[in-house]
Amino acid sequence: MGIYLPIAEMSVNMVVLLAMGAAVGFLSGMFGVGGGFLVTPLLIFYNIPPAIAVATGANQVIASSFSGALAHFKRGTLDMKLGGVLLTGGVVGSSIGIYVFAYLRSLGQLDLIVSLLYVAFLGAVGGLMLVESVRAIRRARGGQAATLRRPGQHNWIHRLPLKMRFRASKIFVSVIPVLGLGAIIGFLASIMGVGGGFIMVPALIYLLKVPTNVVIGTSLFQIIFVAAFTTVVHSTANQTVDVVLAFLLMVGGVAGAQYGARVGQKLRGEQLRALLAVLVLAVALRLAFDLFVRPASVYSLATGAV
Amino acid sequence: MLLPRALLLLLVTALAGKAHAQETVDEGIQIGLSTDRVSITADFAGANLTIFGALDNVDPLISRQGRYDVVVVLEGPPRTVVVRKKTRVLGMWINTQSVVFRDVPASYSVAMTRQPQDITTDANYRRLALRTENVHLRPLDPEENASTLAEFTDALRARKEARGLYVEYAGGVQFLSRTLFRATLRLAPNVPVGTHRARAFLFRNGVFVEETSAALTIRKAGLEQRIFEYAHEESFLYGLAAVFVAIVTGWLGRMVFRKE
Known part of the structure; x- marks a missing residue:
């Protein structure tokens, strides 16, 4: 069934988009991530112009993270204060990202940078997660309990000034790394069209030592706002948000997420992380493949921009 | 006498010319x-x-x-079009050259x-x-x-x-x-x-x-055109509307599928 996308100015298959949304939603529900890092590459593989894929991806992320954050809010596994500080950094990073995005687009290098960032971040995060989770699985087989949090350990981050206490997360840490992390995520959100959960979650766990149960809710909470901010700014500056496209993805995504969450509850933490790592690596490899393999045509057209 | 004759001749040739043209x-x-x-x-x-x-x-x-x-x-x-060419740089295919065409x-x-x-x-x-x-x-x-x-x-x-x-x-x-x-x-x-x-x-x-x-x-047509115009003319409000749609969809999704 065809549907015409008013902003992308093309006809696409509605069923494909709903299925795409559902598949991403299923995975995001299962792993507790926003799914933006899957949506944007999938849209690009489906020939949606990258500029529109990125901005629309940000819009779609709002729906899935709002849905997820609601659940965490009810369970009380959400640190509003930590989320607020992350968000402050996020807005700054996102604003910078939007200008860089428009500049790269005028240079004709947007596609390249988007792909490179995806390959680099997905490759690194996927690789680290895979190593960590395989170790955890081995440890679990060896009879030891697999734990991530080692409260006794302190790193350089804990020696920075301007410390702040985050009660829900049970941490006492400088605001500098928190703001910085927020800014990096915001920057990536606007350039890559992701919520940044796949970077936020490991960073909160490993760098700031936030307890795992609070991490996902807090990450989703701040992603809602960063993605919303990114969507509005992309729409204002670049007019690249396609609501029809975003809506189809959201509908599929919200439905898929519910089933994903059920499957996710049946799997063990480290198995889940290993699976997610494999998935993340697969997307990175697919994007890298496109960068290094000779394209079908070395020429491309762009309308309007001079 | 001479004048009318000349006139007649002129008229005849003109008529003939018109007939020929036809x-x-x-x-x-x-x-x-x-x-x-x-x-x-x-x-x-x-x-x-x-x-x-x-x-x-x-x-x-x-x-x-x-x-x-x-x-x-x-x-x-007519549109302005940028044609870009990719070449291989460090093993990657990157846009390196471009020519802009107008109209x-x-x-x-x-x-x-x-x-x-x-x-x-x-x-x-x-x-x-x-x-x-x-x-x-x-x-x-x-x-x-x-x-x-x-x-x-x-x-x-x-x-x-x-x-x-x-x-x-x-x-x-x-x-x-x-x-x-x-x-x-x-x-x-x-x-x-x-x-x-x-x-x-x-x-x-x-x-x-x-x-x-x-x-x-x-x-x-109607809706598609309105969305397009709205996105370009009221792009800030359009962005807010897009966020609102996402929040409502996320919230509704939660309501519909919640069977805990």
Whole structure:
């Protein structure tokens, strides 16, 4: 069934988009991530112009993270204060990202940078997660309990000034790394069209030592706002948000997420992380493949921009 | 006495001249569009556009021999287009070169009575800037290097053809009677919106006789058009609306599927 996308100015298959949304939603529900890092590459593989894929991806992320954050809010596994500080950094990073995005687009290098960032971040995060989770699985087989949090350990981050206490997360840490992390995520959100959960979650766990149960809710909470901010700014500056496209993805995504969450509850933490790592690596490899393999045509057209 | 005679002579020659002119008066061509507006709706997946036309002052002999040919062109709105070329840098394929073209017809479809080489010569097509290979493509920078320009012009044409925006259909024009013809042009699913120009060219025995044109507006239908306009004119509010849609969808999704 065809549907015409008013902003992308093309006809696409509605069923494909709903299925795409559902598949991403299923995975995001299962792993507790926003799914933006899957949506944007999938849209690009489906020939949606990258500029529109990125901005629309940000819009779609709002729906899935709002849905997820609601659940965490009810369970009380959400640190509003930590989320607020992350968000402050996020807005700054996102604003910078939007200008860089428009500049790269005028240079004709947007596609390249988007792909490179995806390959680099997905490759690194996927690789680290895979190593960590395989170790955890081995440890679990060896009879030891697999734990991530080692409260006794302190790193350089804990020696920075301007410390702040985050009660829900049970941490006492400088605001500098928190703001910085927020800014990096915001920057990536606007350039890559992701919520940044796949970077936020490991960073909160490993760098700031936030307890795992609070991490996902807090990450989703701040992603809602960063993605919303990114969507509005992309729409204002670049007019690249396609609501029809975003809506189809959201509908599929919200439905898929519910089933994903059920499957996710049946799997063990480290198995889940290993699976997610494999998935993340697969997307990175697919994007890298496109960068290094000779394209079908070395020429491309762009309308309007001079 | 002399004067009226001279006058009469003048009159006679003038009449004779007019009669002579009437004998060889050129054929004319006219076209009419069934609609001057095509709307792209949500389920738009391309469409056929039919253009009817008629010839005037047809020579029955030439007509019987089938030596009249009609070429109909539907040209999309002019756009500025950047053509970029990827080359291999550090093993990666990266956009390195680009040429900007101005007033590039966003689409260009041609329908004709038969195979192009059977209608007229390549030189004639070139002179009339007719057919996809002769679409006039000008760079924004007139001092562009000639060989680069030739390469990028060919690339632009090839990409447009690959996307189905520059197309030719031999046999797309059919004569319904001695004077009436019908041209069928296919509008691609990604047909650009804006004012398109339909032009019809009449050839007799391979010689160009006359050209006529008509305008056609292609626009998005109701909702699609409003979304597009809203996104461009009220882009800030549009962004807020997009966020609102996402929040509501996320919230509704939670409500509908919550069966804990």
